[in-house]
Amino acid sequence: MAPRPPSDDAGHVLVVDDDSRIRQLIGRYLGNNGFRVTGAGDAAEARRKLAAIDFDLMVLDVMMPGEDGLSLTASLKRERDVPILLLTARGDPDDRIRGLEAGADDYLAKPFEPRELLLRLANLMKRRPAEAKATPPETVRFGRFAYDLRREELRDGDEVVRLTDRERQLLGQFAAAPDGIVGRDQLAGPDADVGDRAVDVQINRLRRKIEDDPANPVHLQTVRGVGYRLRWE
Incomplete structure (x- = not known):
């Protein structure tokens, strides 16, 4: 199976x-x-x-x-x-x-x-008792960026930012997560070949597209001991 x-x-x-x-x-x-x-x-x-x-x-x-x-x-x-x-x-x-x-x-x-x-x-x-599920947002915004989950499209103002399939997947995970926080293990997924280093590389590549200073991120921040958080509005 x-x-x-x-x-x-x-x-x-x-x-x-x-x-x-x-x-x-x-x-x-x-x-x-x-x-x-x-x-x-x-x-x-x-x-x-x-x-x-x-x-x-x-x-x-x-x-x-x-x-x-x-x-x-x-x-x-x-x-x-x-x-x-x-x-x-x-x-x-x-x-x-x-x-x-x-x-x-x-x-x-x-x-x-x-x-x-x-x-x-x-x-x-x-x-577990059934809980009313909040309707996921169609668009998440962070700074001057907006990510459309339906179209899987990231815009910087009026300009479309080119994304890889993995970057679209990452943004979708952050947009769907409570408070935008996603654990490192969850980002890696069940594939044992995707280690911590690979996740860090993928995050750094995404930061270069959405941060003015990737070394001091404002939008996509590290949550020590947990994973990462996209601070969307």
Whole structure:
């Protein structure tokens, strides 16, 4: 079966695990099955990304250095109502109960079948109350620029700015994101060959077209520890 790319209203999952290999495997599988995915290596990084992005779901490893998954779950559940699925190498009933007592919505023991994880996340998404979705803007404006999402056309005043297909895709992602913030993992997508360096290069190329001083960007700014933000009006 061919990968199913994420739609504009796809669920956005934050995967928190100190094992980068597991993060990449989960991210690739969920990304190929219609989810948008952002990764974090520990609780501190997860908190930074949660401060900038509203996620629909979290997949959270229990055993992590520093603040563990149980503590992070309990803390987050006092602050927000994001569904959390805990992953753990411990599968006995007492550990599962501790996770649920901390506020987790579901629990999956390692090793697990990726398809089971996918089904559990889909079920968690179904439990969420339906929210009225804001109509996406037809045009986003930043400074003297305007980007028409329907035509995928960028204008600098009356002049059309030439864009590559990748630059159109980037502008579409920023325009559709809350507050214009898009995580680095989301910009890279499920393709493991697109690394951080490739994303930085693509962003810098776009900045050269929309910034007076690309080294000191006003419109397309870096959000440290998260990704980038297009400050559109």
